[in-house]
Amino acid sequence: MNDNAPTSYDIVPYVNRSFPQSNPNKLWVVARLFGLNAPHPGRCRVLELGCGRGGNIVPMAFNMPHGEFAGIDLSAVQVAEARKMADKLGLSNLRLEHKDLMDVDEDFGQFDYIIAHGVFSWAPGAVRAKLLSICKRNLAPDGVAYVSYNTYPGWRMRQMLREMMLYHVRDIQDPGTRVRQARALVQFLADSVPQNGGPYEILLKEELGAMNKHSDAYLYHDHLEEQNVPLYFHEFIKLAGENGLKYLGESDVHTMAPNDFRPGVQEQLRLLGTDIVRMEQYIDFLRNRRFRQTLLCHKERELQRKYDIEGIKSSYISTSVLPVSAEPEIFSGKEETFKHPVKTVNFTTRHPLFKATFAVLKESWPQAVAFDWLYREAYRRLADAPRPEDRPADRIEPGVFARELLGLYLANLLELHAQPFNLAVKAGDRPQASLLARMGAEYGNMVANQRFATVNLETEFARAALKLLDGECDRAGLTKKLAALATDGGPLSALAGDGGNDPSAIEQTIARELDAALATFASLSLLVD
Template sequence: MTISDKSPTSNDSYDEFPYESYPFPHTRPEYLRTIGVLFGMTPPTLKTARVLELGCSNGGNIINFAETYPKSYSLGVDLSKTEIEHGHKLIQKLGLKNIELKHMSITDLDESFGKFDYIICHGVFSWVPDAVKDKILEISNKLLNKNGISFISYNVLPGWNMVNNIRDMMLFHSSIFEDTHNKVKQAKLFLDFVNDSLQDSTAPYAKFLKEEALALAKHEDQYLRHEYLAEENTPFYFHKFMDLARAHSLNYLGDANIQTMYLGNLPAHASEKLAVINDIVRTEQYIDFIYNRRFRCTLLVGKDTVINRAITSEILDQFYTMCMLSADKLESDIDLSNALESITFSLIESTATSISTSSPIMKAIFYSYIDNIGNPLKINKLLHVASTKLPQFALQDFIQEFNNNIGKLVLSGYIKLFESKPASIFEISAKPKASNLARYQAAHASINKLWITTQINQLLAIQLPDKYVLELLDGNHNLEQITTKLTDKFVKGELVAAEGDVKITDKATLKNLASKCVESSLEKFRRNFILVA
């Protein structure tokens, strides 16, 4: 995220405090298309898609898409000249011809730029003046192709009612300082002061302030500057945002996080009461009230777009599915057929979210998902794989039980859907290969910020051995060559291996260690959408 079209001085603040341009998987056109198809649309094809990002920073959110789909076209606009220049250098080094980044105002976009299939505006809407907000919605209407999808994120109420107290405090304390860096420094010191002052208080308000102060203290200076010390930060009630969108002939498709739309995730009595409301916007607003929501990622479409949110097992059959789970026991340590033994499966990205089952069929299905993390499968393929684990059950038994559960698993956030197979491979080839972007990121990453962009636009943290392995994944090095080059890194001291306090120098031992590092890195890449054909 970076910001566009603020006051004349705020543009300078983004050059002074550049906002790290991260990839955001829920903004990626593949994901937007998935939500569109799920809700009955026929969104434009990805291979030739035209993508527009408003507030693109250095293009870190859309460059991967451009590289993956060479016949597509992506345009990013941003007011930060520094970030656009950084993006130009990266695009040039990657040799991409199908993406442009322009240093310009959102307000200067018009129909001469053509129409787009997917429009992305992440982390901009709440932070710009009203005239620019209006322009963003105008663009989402006038520049969006038929069956196209526009993504807009923004801060929302009621969640920001209390958070605004923190922002007001930080703005008040930092207002007497002129230098921007000093403002941020003083704001952080103020957070420390708040936390220390309330250390012994057990009052609910004190508890909230302490939790927020501790959470904000972990963020980088750029985040505090542009989120809490920004000149503009306007949260909206969802229904008020939709009033603005409808005034521009835009309709609500859904939320980028579809599980937040599912009434079944609410307590039963609340779900029953909200289910009788025949108005999706009002229902969503009530959910925001219940959860005290503070941020939304809304998908908008043209007002005449036909939407069908009735999700059936027949509809879900057309999607590739993945479930990123870990189990409290290894499959090899249990008897899958034992209907008396319950196994707990937890989401890897949120171990506090778990589901337990003693059903032999569901256990086989979940273990099959674990085996295929990084390899989304269509449901019929998944169930075929799972059925081989329990040959005493018929395939129809798997189909029936899974159909009884899949809707809730999808809408509760356990199962991820992919309308098209991600552009990565699950096999480790003789000469493994990663995208040019991922290899560039690895080669130029600082030791303190080792991360790369996956083929599903996720940020993947890597370790130093991963970095060196990744740099060699150009499709020209076999495993032995990669191991030899990694061994050299150990020998030269660029990678250090030790037993206790004693550094390992024996070359045979280092080669064995390098071989294990290569194996571990490739397994990590295989399961995280890094390897490509």
């Protein structure tokens, strides 16, 4: 490797963010559900291939202090930025190296979890082969490897557009100009095709909408790089098998289940029997899937394809699902519907136990709670029913409860985790944000939260307030500090305009904004106890 040769990621650094779907806290659950006794995330060894600026591996090391973490990347610029962040956080459990993955050998160490997000499809053939070799040779016996990649058939249509963009910018070298011209081409195509509601028009407008949501760096690296090699799912699994690996599952387990198809289609898919790869390939055909986040394990490991209920019982559970009714009736047999605020999924039930379960989870959000505690607390709520006849005479067995929760998990209505998160559900008297989030706010509006996700601070006020939450000030003190920022002519000066020159009016405005911001920070998992 020529250490002085700049990469495209040195020239255009990639978006710095976390990928919660790659986190061991989630992968451990998937492994347990399929009978693999993967090491617990509380004390695990993690390697990230292509760690970039550390947006994924740094939050893991910060929030799992008893683990050992390593990240490598070919971009010296990005690794330097990651090291700078790690040093400021004082992370002694993380090593970051400017290293070509082609140079990784067995002496680099064994890891319980190996993560390769956004690498495989964008690398030459030799690098793709080496990546899978690392996933075999450097993976602990019960370890899990996470690999994301673009898939057919969904990427066929996007590939067509990529090829058009590459043709359009073929003589342009400047990255910024390439991106602007690529966007302009898609806009031109969407505006110029016959406006007849045909499939081509619909495709172009959908892709234009998707592109407009992404940053220039994303478009440059995901669409305009020299390498972008999608595969059919079965082709990827074949390559994994040639490297001594086998299919464990998907990081998002709900995508493995055909529950969103009508019953006749589900029955046809289940006729494929135990050939899970074949069944999921047909599911990809039906969904026009374009991206996968696949988990692999050693080929020698025996797996079970009937979900292990013990995996549910040993997990921590959370959900952001909310009741449709303003005041759902928990104790009666009235039907209540619970809906996810973002995902197009919902759940309707008359059963008091499950209505109580969702009530408990709502109050606990964004924290994850232990299965046993959730079971007991839901029944405790029911025991408080005002009418004796609404109090449960008998309890369903914990195993039955776990089976029902599994169904909700497979329907994408619940999240399962290996351990709870280090966060505060509500702001305390002296609100404190995690050091990781506060440092992130110093650099921009995208910060890592305590659930290993990246969140957007949508206003300058939110960013300014978050930076002040070191746990030293109460709300009155924070209000005074923010009021001072609002009157110094800086980005918060618009808030001072609401109160004229009256300091007390300005502080009242700031206090209202702060209360709202703290509630938002808590819901976004940015606060700690």
